[in-house]
Amino acid sequence: EYEKIGWWEFIGANNRxxxxxxxxGIGCTRSVVAAQARRAxxxxxxxxxxxxxxxxxEPTVNADRVLNxxxxxxxxxxxxDYLRSRGVEYHLDSRVRSIELRGGLVRGVTVERDRTVxxxxxxxxxxxxxxxxMATLITDEMVRVDPSLANIFALSRNVGWMNGIQFYLSDDVPISRGHTIYLDSPWAxxxxxxxxFWPGVDLRRYGDGRIRGILSVDISDWDTPGLFGKPARQCTREExxxxVWEQLKRSxxxxxxxxxxxxxxxxWFLDPxxxxxxxxxxxxLLVNLVDTWRLxxxxxxxxRNFFLASDYVQTFTDLATMEGANEAGRRAVNGILEACGVTASPCQIWNLHEPELLQAWRAHDLNRYRRGLPWEDTLMSLAMNALAAVQRGALALESSIRNGVGSAAHVEDLLSYLRTGESRSALLERLTSGRDEQAGGDLLRAFAALSRAGTPQSDALSTAAVDALASLSREVSGVRFVES
Structure with a gap:
């Protein structure tokens, strides 16, 4: 249903x-995935x-990750280096010219390398x-064996530009602790x-030795005129x-x-x-337009001996990203294992997930939906309060771990519920009584308030909260806790 609705229509942007x-609408789509809000x-x-x-x-997950x-x-x-040490051979500067299909199987691939075919x-x-x-390599014979491959021709037209430029600075300018989106910039x-984010890197080893900062920028809109009146497609590299530099300065x-x-x-350096x-x-970059999942x-x-591993393949990730390409590769490997009858363990594939802490709310919402009842926000409010409490608790745990003080008491108290069978009410009473100075006060008082609400929904939610916290507390900031 949502696949057939554009993002602009879905969020009701016309009336906002x-x-x-x-x-x-515009900022979220074109800046992050180079999509067009009305067609995405x-x-x-x-x-x-x-x-x-x-x-x-989610306290144990970093939403924004970068290389160090x-x-x-x-x-x-x-x-x-690792792959080559495992026997993988790479032939660089090679171009696939054609795929030979015979008898329903791929029999060979024509490759041009060093001006030799x-x-x-x-x-x-x-x-x-x-x-x-890939669209240039699909043949009529391949389509006759697998008609779905013909859709690659249509998908190949659904691409947009999202390329980068780097600015090398004499003095570092951190700007923010993560990515920055310039919502008002003409070029997204x-x-x-x-x-x-590069603590072990000496930038003096690069360039003329006087570089102290690097600002990497993605340009997602190459068709809208910029501050100087021209779209990026019509500009020289210098322009x-x-x-881009002027748009950054004005923002x-x-x-x-x-x-x-x-x-x-x-x-500076612009993507060649x-x-x-x-x-x-x-x-x-592939752009996910309305009603293209089926393609x-x-x-x-x-x-039977031909597999696809790229970000246009159907995956749980469903986005033109490294993660999407990685998942497609895992699926291709699993297909090969099945085709050749090898009993090795398949590659693991992860679906998108929602926090366990919200499971009770989702179950309650599904029950109301099946009964024809409208959506209510009571449990959502409780769930978000519980999530905030868990996040505060995890930050307290992380701080304790880094300071080397009190981490064991926090974790052991929380795990005792699952390990000893202590009732939730007894656990909350003990941890909020003030007798244990190491207990996480804010976190546990929030659980106590949730528990005292006295409704079946809050009871189920507080139980899920304790269970989820016990699970997440086993690993915080890379520190692993092992139950005895």
């Missing part, structure tokens, strides 16, 4: 203020933001290619100041740099404070995949 439209699938955008806000509320150093140094390079053969083939590249900019240099200044900019003059982009193929095709 300009500020509402900018934040929940409500299922995809809604799922993404529900998961994001749940992660914000340059991507090549801390991820791609070590990962490539070669034929590669294997037992199983995995196409880990972007959708616009997002940024992150990276030096603060793109000047426009950040406010109320008399100057965060970005021209004399602090030492150098983009050629604004020719209007080409060799790395566009997306699965990782396992009807061609």
């Amino acid at each position: 203020s300009e500020e509402y439209q900018k934040l929940f 699938s409500s299922k995809t955008i809604g799922d993404m933001f529900v998961q994001y806000f749940f992660n914000i509320a 150093g340059p991507t090549n140094d801390v991820w791609l390079g070590p990962w490539l 070669v034929q590669e053969h294997a037992d199983y083939y995995v196409a880990a290619l972007p959708v616009e590249v 900019l997002t940024s992150i100041s990276q030096r603060q 793109v740099k000047n426009e 950040l240099n406010v109320t008399g404070t100057t965060l970005l200044s021209d004399d602090n900019l030492r150098d 995949d983009v050629n604004p003059i020719l209007g080409t982009n060799s790395e566009p 997306r193929p699965t990782a396992t095709t009807r061609i």
